[in-house]
Amino acid sequence: MRFQNKVVIVTGAAGGIGGAISSRFAAEGAHVIVTDMNGEGAESTASQIRGEGGSARAVASDISNAEGCRAIIDDVIAHEGRIDVICNNAGINRRGNLLSLTPEDWRLSFAVNIDAMFHLCQAVLPHMIEAGGGAIVNTASQWGLYPAPNHIAYNVTKAAVASFTQNLARDYAPSNVRVNAVCPGEIHTPMLEAGVKRSGRTIADLDKLVPFGRIGKPEEVASLVAFLASEEAAFMCGSLVEITGAQAVA
Numbered sequence: 001m002r003f004q005n006k007v008v009i010v011t012g013a014a015g016g017i018g019g020a021i022s023s024r025f026a027a028e029g030a031h032v033i034v035t036d037m038n039g040e041g042a043e044s045t046a047s048q049i050r051g052e053g054g055s056a057r058a059v060a061s062d063i064s065n066a067e068g069c070r071a072i073i074d075d076v077i078a079h080e081g082r083i084d085v086i087c088n089n090a091g092i093n094r095r096g097n098l099l100s101l102t103p104e105d106w107r108l109s110f111a112v113n114i115d116a117m118f119h120l121c122q123a124v125l126p127h128m129i130e131a132g133g134g135a136i137v138n139t140a141s142q143w144g145l146y147p148a149p150n151h152i153a154y155n156v157t158k159a160a161v162a163s164f165t166q167n168l169a170r171d172y173a174p175s176n177v178r179v180n181a182v183c184p185g186e187i188h189t190p191m192l193e194a195g196v197k198r199s200g201r202t203i204a205d206l207d208k209l210v211p212f213g214r215i216g217k218p219e220e221v222a223s224l225v226a227f228l229a230s231e232e233a234a235f236m237c238g239s240l241v242e243i244t245g246a247q248a249v250a
């Protein structure tokens, strides 16, 4: 119960990795704000948590613009009055190389994958600093560190998430705000299923690319996120932690 009496915000929490992160924090005693542009999905994650005896509230918001980001933080401060942890997990993956990608997909990738972190953190940080500290865990990707082919917008925005994490960590460690990022490899979620379908491959094909012999599970990423947000990681700040089943070094 590492998060008893803590308020934790998780973005992109209608399912996939964000859903698993929400359940993990709730299982460890947190009150979780489950937020997503998919309001029905967010409500479903929150009610599943409550059904299992946990504490959660869904907030529907599109974070591809500054107003949508600020609305979440204003809402949480108005209702819960504090924010101990924020997991910036929402993301989109628009496939394409420089010549095939549209300017709209490029712009939306930046809006969701990195601009939202800027707006959310800008709204959250003053509350954490006033409270004497907090933890931020961002979801980057192994592709932000080692780019995969034909995903230039995704890879560039995830590289920006890595740098954003290091910059925020450097600037706010003196205020006791710890900022870290997870860099997952292939994880079995709706986003991955969609990508597999588009490319005409199967999950079994992906399993073979991972030295561990299988792709990862959302719960495995959630466990790392919870560790980074907990006091057990008290001296970790500015770390980009890979969770890839050794794919990143294959």
Ligand SMILES: NC(=O)c1ccc[n+]([C@@H]2O[C@H](COP(=O)([O-])OP(=O)(O)OC[C@H]3O[C@@H](n4cnc5c(N)ncnc54)[C@H](O)[C@@H]3O)[C@@H](O)[C@H]2O)c1
Binding pocket: 011, 012, 013, 014, 015, 016, 017, 018, 035, 036, 037, 038, 041, 061, 062, 063, 064, 089, 090, 091, 092, 093, 112, 139, 140, 141, 142, 183, 184, 185, 186, 187, 188, 189, 190, 191, 192
């Ligand atoms: N699945 C993987 O293999 C993998 C690998 C590395 C990194 N990641 C990252 O993990 C995170 C979660 O991915 P996932 O695989 O669970 O994907 P997912 O598509 O299952 O979940 C992403 C969630 O983000 C939400 N979202 C998208 N745009 C939004 C917006 N404008 N406003 C609010 N919510 C929005 C979606 O509704 C969705 O619920 C993403 O940042 C992704 O890039 C995933």
